[in-house]
């Protein structure tokens with residue numbers, strides 16, 4: 001396991017293979033991809049590539065893609081066609097297009113076929129090969145060579161995204177492990193991202209220290225199942241939180257995403273007692289029906305999930321929750337669906353991310369008939385969203401008159417306002433031109449618009 005400590009960025013000497021080549025990266029999907037895109041940027045920069053500001057300014061466009069639902073993949077395929085069209089319409093020469101991320105891993109050489117074929121396909125564990133492949137591809141004049149693929153899993157190394165490439169903000173993503181060992185029957189991730197492999201605590205610590213040295217106040221620890229983190233069966237997620245909390249200068253720690261099964265009492269106790277760890281749990285329930293949870297292989301029952309939520313509320317002051325929900329899983333009856341709505345009423349989430357079930361090729365659930373009609377999935381989705389809005393309106397109204405404190409995160413879309421985030425992941429707006437990103441701000445809540453609260457000072 002010692003070689004897990006290798007970092008991919010350190011594995012090759014800088015070169016000038018990319019000198020004069022401008023690359024634009026477009027990122028889709030989850031935060032893991034956002035982090036990976038920064039890591040790709042770092043690897044390319046080391047080899048002399050420059051970053052382009054848009055597709056018109058680029059010699060190469062890389063799409064860092066998601067496979068989690070069919071629609072996400074369709075969007076990428078049409079985006080490839082759109083990029084080529086937009087370049088043609090602007091009288092620009094053809095651009096080299098590469099696919100990175102989960103679609104690259106899932107479809108490999110398939111992406112070199114068809115009308116929207118691409119020049120380069122690089123999966124999630126092969127970005128260290130990208131600079132060399134790209135340099136060769138751009139410089140080779142023979143079109144028959146315009147087909148390169150690097151896919152396949154390796155658990156020998158992890159990416160480290162350089163702080164210098166982050167968008168200016170006080171909060172930073174830090175991937176703590178990759179892959180997933182669960183086998184939720186609907187999910188493509190174990191296939192696209194491979195088995196779970198941990199970054200060492202030392203590597204995580206040194207990455208965060210470097211971020212803090214370059215001005216970071218806050219980190220979000222990232223992984224498919226951060227709560228399952230376990231370094232050499234010796235240091236679990238709670239212990240990692242403790243280690244990271246001890247880093248001088250770091251002020252806040254968030255994490256995404258947890259699996260309810262690994263949210264142990266001692267993990268919640270650690271979250272509640274460590275001052276720097278933010279009281280916000282994103283814990284996907286997926287369904288409230290035990291029959292569906294069983295068929296999804298989620299490894300918990302509705303009652304256990306609700307007990308966990310109650311315990312979290314008892315040991316983590318001001319904790320808030322968010323979740324993911326899938327509607328229309330094969331065989332989901334009206335009664336199953338009502339059980340999901342019941343969980344929403346009981347937990348009162350701050351935010352939910354809900355999706356229509358999408359059959360993914362090769363996953364275990366693909367063997368079950370996708371028997372809920374698209375119209376019924378749409379109805380269920382609309383009902384979930386309407387109920388969530390109703391619940392949220394009651395919860396949000398209760399906040400009026402309270403004084404909140406948070407950290408200024410970014411300029412709000414509303415002119416002249418800052419967007420502030422509380423430790424428990426709620427957003428509010430303040431107007432104050434003396435302040436800047438990273439400053440603490442307090443205000444009295446006067447109302448809200450969707451999930452953003454409004455204030456007076």
Ligand code: 5AD
Nearest residue numbers: 186187284324325326355356357358
């Ligand atoms: N269909 C619909 N939604 C899915 N998700 C994962 N796989 C699928 C699928 N096949 C959702 C889950 C997960 C989120 C990232 O995407 O809710 O938590």
Ligand code: SF4
Nearest residue numbers: 029030066067068102
């Ligand atoms: Fe999408 Fe999952 Fe891949 Fe993230 S890990 S990009 S959510 S398929």
